[in-house]
Amino acid sequence: MINVGVLGATGAVGQRFVQLLAEHPLFHLKTLTASDRSAGRLYRDVVNWRLDVPFPKNAGNITVSRTDVDSLKDVDLVFSALPAEIAGKIETECAEAGIGVCSNAATHRMEPDIPLVIPELNPDHLGLIDVQRDRGRDGFIVTNPNCSTIVMCMSFAPIRQFSFTDVRVATLQAISGAGFAGIPAMTIFDNVVPYIGSEEEKMERETQKIMGSLDGNSIRPAPFSVSACCHRVPVIDGHTMSLWLDIKEPVETIREAFMNYSPPIRDLPSQPPFSVQFMTEQDRPQPRLDRMRGNGMTVSVGRLREGIRYVAMGHNTIRGAAGASVLNAELIHSRKYL
Amino acid sequence: MINVGVLGATGAVGQRFVQLLAEHPLFHLKTLTASDRSAGRLYRDVVNWRLDVPFPKNAGNITVSRTDVDSLKDVDLVFSALPAEIAGKIETECAEAGIGVCSNAATHRMEPDIPLVIPELNPDHLGLIDVQRDRGRDGFIVTNPNCSTIVMCMSFAPIRQFSFTDVRVATLQAISGAGFAGIPAMTIFDNVVPYIGSEEEKMERETQKIMGSLDGNSIRPAPFSVSACCHRVPVIDGHTMSLWLDIKEPVETIREAFMNYSPPIRDLPSQPPFSVQFMTEQDRPQPRLDRMRGNGMTVSVGRLREGIRYVAMGHNTIRGAAGASVLNAELIHSRKYL
Amino acid sequence: MINVGVLGATGAVGQRFVQLLAEHPLFHLKTLTASDRSAGRLYRDVVNWRLDVPFPKNAGNITVSRTDVDSLKDVDLVFSALPAEIAGKIETECAEAGIGVCSNAATHRMEPDIPLVIPELNPDHLGLIDVQRDRGRDGFIVTNPNCSTIVMCMSFAPIRQFSFTDVRVATLQAISGAGFAGIPAMTIFDNVVPYIGSEEEKMERETQKIMGSLDGNSIRPAPFSVSACCHRVPVIDGHTMSLWLDIKEPVETIREAFMNYSPPIRDLPSQPPFSVQFMTEQDRPQPRLDRMRGNGMTVSVGRLREGIRYVAMGHNTIRGAAGASVLNAELIHSRKYL
């Protein structure tokens, strides 16, 4: 068992990390960090547990630490649920102190030698860990993409061989992506907000890196044009999106590719039976009914039509955030980087 | 004052007609029809008024008639809120009995000599009324498009001179479009349904007719390719949509066109101050905040970006249904067809 | 293993029964019935699975039967999820054909020799099974109360020794209680409906029977006065209610009773670790966060104050419907009535 910690363990993504790691077969949850005013108290006394799954009792007995590298002496790996504006410094310090960092924060995602990884899509990008080590780091930083980018790119995995380069995507995103207090009820109730700060840019830019290829010490971006329109809708969990791809092959060929997909990774503990589930019902996927497929790690695809058009949907705080980082860590472990 | 009736006056769209016509400057609400079991009773005793505006007392005192042409002897014009499956026969009978019909039903929309009209876009299509009369009808049928088609096409009005032909549109549609009982709460609560029966086909097909040109006795369809992805979202009123258009002109040129738009019609009673309102805030339009602009007759546009991408939003049961029919009737009246 | 069936297996409560019985340690799910038009087809082909838990594959392979007693030759026990208007006849026929019936339907609840049972409260009422048998039935009918009655009465279990007789209760009830299509979204969205047909009467009347005592061949009703005000609110699952009880003891005494409660039943498979969970946070219980405690079988209680006032909340389609029937069946089994 590898001792691990969670940076920023009391927020929405932090609580998901704690849930996913509380009984993990490879990782032993040892350290939880939060703000200075919570440090020194038991996790169960400082967290306002807001997930609709039972509170993990063992985690509750961990004494919360300050979010600094000195608090992390006992762990080999940390998961970062920190907000982007404070994640940068502490994540770098961890990596230089010999700790592996699997981060959900946006800060380091686009740096040249930081892998931006979805295990089903670009596991080989972990090669950048060697680049980080060559320049003297004992630890490393590995990031996962933004939640909507992950759901979209997962839907590309079964069909990337069709060499599309031009994507239009309209998202209908859940409120949990903004954290427990991110979106006032008065803002989103009986409403749609057709704007999410930086989200469209992230989808457009991160996709080029994820779909790109490892070329020596950096990633050569894929020549992808992603044009995104992002909307917030009154849904708790689960990002839905409709996509248009410039694929010339007939719908039937694409359908077979979705149905016969087998991911290039195997036997990671958090990997669901189906990384991408193709649904044939005419009105699916739907976030409330399908977001928990594969314990929240499956991306569901449906409504494939001429265009090529289809709908993709995935759980934004599991597959799109905490679960993405944990799966990355499992991949890193299986590739002997730990 | 012209005596008018409403066919199917107790449903969601029927109630909107009654609201809009109760104090209309041109039309006098004389006849309300409903199912046989309601006939002979006062409207106020049979309607379950579900709009959040006060019940119009005068309309309440009208004795409800059966939905047949004999009940319509006193009116020159009827508004049809009937479901598509029963609208066809009675609307035709009315037209042949010398009554003008402004219909929100889909049944006759695509027939060659039936105008499918949005006053700001194709008022000249009313010329088909003459075609109908030439073949012996004393009355006529004029239809308005489907709710999402109307909102989309209204957003084209200020920019149609840019000669785009390729449109992709993702809609986020309100629940009221399906009637008072159309969508169970268990279906749409905390959810998105990425499918609305026939909606995508209507948007694709109706647009070609609306944007087409009157050519002798029929409409030559515009060479429009509309590729639509329709989603139902948990919003009461107001259809939001994101669109991509193949326009080469720079964003700034398009913005000016939106801001300087002046519609080709004037002074119709239901016409709002702004048929299309261009919003500059980065997160607008939003259905809850903007659907009642222009008493529900304004279509709001915003988030214009490279692509060309933008967001359009309009009230689906006012501008997208009952209000559309009433505005058509006002146009018909101003063009002396009544 | 006892072979069991579900009557009305495709509706909201029927699906919950299938979910709860699919991998049950005592009961083997053998027969599923539905309407005539579904009979003869596989369950997976006729059900529109709407629960947010995975579809149980084994149940999917059962060929659906017609809802009549001839279809139930292979089972010893059936669970009835039938609507009240058709449950009466078939349930009686089953009981007379030697089959045990655990029914969620209201039809037989108030009949003199039919037990209306909540295992934690009145397990001895099962004695009425003997009364039924004495009059010649080989099988039996046992019913569970209405969903809101169950949540309320469960909250009485730890404190019934304080001999209150006067209860006022205001409920805030979830939409799932009305079935998948029971409540239109337009009715309950951004709204409260302060009326649920027959609900207040059920709470008032059923409670007297449940809290009553077995006296020879029938139940002597408890002298309970329940005055209920029932409201439907926009919540998917979980009935919340505030109660006032005429208890003279101090709040602290009541709190200790809630915290030290131990139910009179033991080791039934569906019984949760805590039948009644007392919460000390000032703003709990809440339906979204607490309804799945004890796999939906725990009733949560909080906000105990002078009055005596408190809040109770439980899952209406699990503890309040299908789970209630299954727990009753487990109790019946443990008492050797099967």
Add this chain to the structure above:
Amino acid sequence: MINVGVLGATGAVGQRFVQLLAEHPLFHLKTLTASDRSAGRLYRDVVNWRLDVPFPKNAGNITVSRTDVDSLKDVDLVFSALPAEIAGKIETECAEAGIGVCSNAATHRMEPDIPLVIPELNPDHLGLIDVQRDRGRDGFIVTNPNCSTIVMCMSFAPIRQFSFTDVRVATLQAISGAGFAGIPAMTIFDNVVPYIGSEEEKMERETQKIMGSLDGNSIRPAPFSVSACCHRVPVIDGHTMSLWLDIKEPVETIREAFMNYSPPIRDLPSQPPFSVQFMTEQDRPQPRLDRMRGNGMTVSVGRLREGIRYVAMGHNTIRGAAGASVLNAELIHSRKYL
């Protein structure tokens, strides 16, 4: 016309004040105050208008002032939408500087010589203005009760002659009461929160003062016992509540009182045609359908039953906040205190 100002004009209640005062027949909106960083800019440039009614253009051209007494030289009356924690000081300063203050803030409500007024219930309590003036104030402070207190007490107005003293009330309160950003969507979505800080205490305490009688220089509290259970529900506007009253008279007598109610005030501009509307439909009032009756100033009552039980509902930010203050000001004006 009397020149008036609004203290705290950019928040949820402040915007309602601006809406209600923008075209008022007695009051001329002259001054709008906000935080220091907004001072000196036009109201239209600092307010994020979130009401679903059109922005009042004239108000938009007012230059926002700092929230201090020096900014209020031009007005004779101010409406206070300030949060309780800062309202106290500035309101007192205004009153001492000769300005009348109609305040929605809780700060001064329970002070002995400050009237807590609902015009239909206790207009004579304005006599305390004389008490304030006797101790040297040129201006005055008049407050309106908390939103849920107002809705409840308004429902007492037609029946107070029945001399009840024991009230139990369960509220289902809308989210707008907590301001635009007060309640995160993640908190209240698909949920009920059975706790609102200080709300139950306010309902219990304020009612005694409102229903009390002016006795010399202070109010003798009415011997009212109000036992409240307050719940937040996912509704935008409109507080619904169920009440039990210890009235011995038969239901029919109470019904007649509700139906024949005529308020003791007349012809105030914001007074609705019916201060209390008694509804006979079995499922009304409902917040979405009934909150805008009387432009949001009517309290609707229904479901009167043995108990005595009934349901009351009113718009919490109009009748329950800004509209309450404006109506108080109109009463003050009609009684020549201005």
